[in-house]
Amino acid sequence: MTPAQISHVQSSFASVAPISDQAATLFYGRLFEIAPEVKPLFKGDMREQGAKLMKTLAMVVGGLNRLETILPAVEALAIRHVAYGVEDRHYDAVGSALLWTLEQGLGDAFTPETREAWSIAYTTLADAMISASAKVSA
Incomplete structure (x- = not known):
């Protein structure tokens, strides 16, 4: 990522961040709408999950x-997600829900440059998570 992209993110x-509770609610609502198969993977309090x-x-x-x-923590998170039942294909839905949530929360401030920066950041991290989870699944 370029310094400008990092700055955008x-x-x-x-x-x-100041509307984090609302953002988390929007995110999970959207995620469950576009990928209803992931909803059973969430067994706890959704407010607590949103805070996490x-x-x-x-x-x-x-x-x-x-x-x-941060990559070691991201990879450890991916390994925990395997135990919860997360599959590689779920990462696309999560990325889509994240971008949608940011668009809702930021409105006009979610410029094409900001969208691109978030897409690159998410793809970078999702790829690292998928790679880490493959080591567990192998």
Whole structure:
């Protein structure tokens, strides 16, 4: 990622963070709408799950300019997700739901450049997670 793309992701996330509860609710609503097969994978309190999501996003977004420092945590997360039943194909739906949520939360501030930056960031991290999960599944 370029420094400008990292800046787009970090500044846009800073705008979403104050509405993190709403953003998490939007995200999971959208995810379950476009990929209803993942809903049974979530067994706990969804407010708590939403808080975990936003905390994880904050950690990842904050570490984008030091990707090598966050990759071990991202890979560990992927390995835990395998145990929950997450499959590679679910990552596309998560990415779609994330971009949709950001668009809803940011409105006009979700520019094409911001969308592209988030797409690159998500793809980079999802690819790392899929790679890590393949090691467990093999």
